[in-house]
Amino acid sequence: PPSLHLQYNTHSVPRHARQDRSGFRTVKQEGAAPGKSPTTPRLSERPTDRRRSMEARYAELRRAVEETAAVDAHAHNLVDTASSLPFLRCFSEADGDALAFAPHSLSFKRSLKEIAALYGCEASLEKVEEFRKAQGLSSIGSKCFQAANVSAILVDDGLAFDKMLELEVHKEFVPTVGRVLRIEWLAETIINDDSFSGSSWTLDSFTETFVAKLKSVASKIVGLKSIAAYRSGLEIDPCVSKTDAEDGLRKELTGQRPLRITNKSLIDYLFTCSLDISVQSHLPMQIHTGFGDKDLDLRKCNPLYLRAVLEDERFAKCQLVLLHASYPYSKEASYLASVYSQVYLDFGLAIPKLSVQGMVSSLKELLELAPINKVMFSSDGYAFPETYYLG
Incomplete structure (x- = not known):
């Protein structure tokens, strides 16, 4: 960004500065020892000149990026404008009292300006919200998705919002909409379904139902998704015993409904079962x-x-996509993508939720080791069309 470029002040160059053959300006340091002339390099080229040179060098690449319609590989459902979800959530992962501090973050200030510029209104939260209400979802949705130049979105519809829109509605804004099935959501849907008698379930009968439902939709979805990180962490045991998993299921079934699965053994078991289906059906996880x-x-x-x-x-051929740049573990994710053929990376959410420096730093870390063709784009857009645009 222009604001980050250092200004070169010619008046600050001492008279004894000289230019050597390399094109650098060198300055003799004060107090140098007799017979020695330590020098400090100064670029003779102005930052603005260097910037123009860089822009010209990559102009063709920039045009290609801007003109090529993107596939948004990970996102969530939009909500109706009458949803109770506060628009401030567009800018932050915070909730409750912490959300009130979001307007003081660098990413909020930058993102609000970008949205206001798109809408042609004053860069204030109040004016942007007024514009949204006046225009309606159809208008702002079309504006955001057209500006984002997105040709397809792959939607994880397992994240529930108030007045969440069905997948079919999203086709008003994007030609292609694919579904990503969240495996924990599927398991909880089965358990919370009143038509099933959970009290008589064994691990085998539950697994049979879970796997059957996965297989029944495998041809209708574009991928699977796991939020094991949210429930019990990523130290998943792919060899978890059926005894431990059965004990975990039994404990979950004694809980209150609607159930939210948190038992590590059961989550690890469901994750492993899902990877089997992923391999069989050639679906990324x-x-x-x-x-x-x-x-x-x-x-x-x-x-x-x-x-x-x-x-x-067993899972060496399964494509595993590590979401959100794994921030703040971007270097670790980059390493994994470089040494495991099945690991791919995605930087949605890190862009745009981090500061400019944070976004640049995180993406650089992803590219330190990872093959470029294994680093993928997504917006992690959710609820509001603006999140797709900002991403």
């Missing part, structure tokens, strides 16, 4: 890694904890 809302324990979201899964030969 998206895995939440790194930061999110406060519902997760960030200490357990380091992708390095996935080693046991990655070393398991």
Whole structure:
């Protein structure tokens, strides 16, 4: 950004500065020892000149990026404008009292300006919200998705919002909409279904139902998704015993409904069963890694904890997508993508939720080791069309 470029002040160059053959300006340091002339290099080229040169060099690449319609590989459902979800959630993963501090973050200030510029209104939260209400979802949705130049979105519809829109509605804004099935949501839906008699379930009967439902939709979805990181962490045991998993199921069934599965043994078992289907059906498995809302324990979201899964030969051909740049574990994710053929990376949420420096730093860390063709784009858009645009 222009604001980050250092200004070169010619008046600050001492008279004894000289230019050598390399094109650098060198300055003799004050107090140098006799017979020695230590020098400090100064670029003779102005930052604005260097910037123009860089822009010209990559102009063709920039045009290609801007003109090519993107596939948004991970996102969530939009909500109706009458939803109770506060628009401030567009800018932050915070909730409750912590959300009130969001307007003081760098990412909020930048994102609000970008939205206001798109809408042609004053860069204030009040004016942007007024514009949204006046225009309606159809208008702002079209504006945001057209500006984002997105040709397809792959939607994880397992994240529930008030007045959440069905997948079919999203086709008003994007030609292609694919569904990503969240495996924990599926398991909880089965358990919470009143038509099933959970009290008589065994692990075998529950697994049979779970796997049958996965197989029945395998041809209708574009991928699977796990939020094990949110529930029990990423140190998943792919060899968890059926005894431990059965005990975990029994404990979950004694809980209150609607049930939210948190038992580690059961989650590990369901994850492993899902990877089997993933391999059989050639479906990628998206895995939440790194930061999110406060519902997760960030200490357990380091992708390095996935080693046991990655070393398991049964899943060597399964495409595992580590979401959200694994921030703040981006370097670790980059390493995994470089040494495991089945690991792919995604930087949605890190862009745009981090500061400019944070986004640049995180993406650089992803690219330190990872093959470029294994680093993928998504917006992690959710609820509001603006999140797709900002991403």
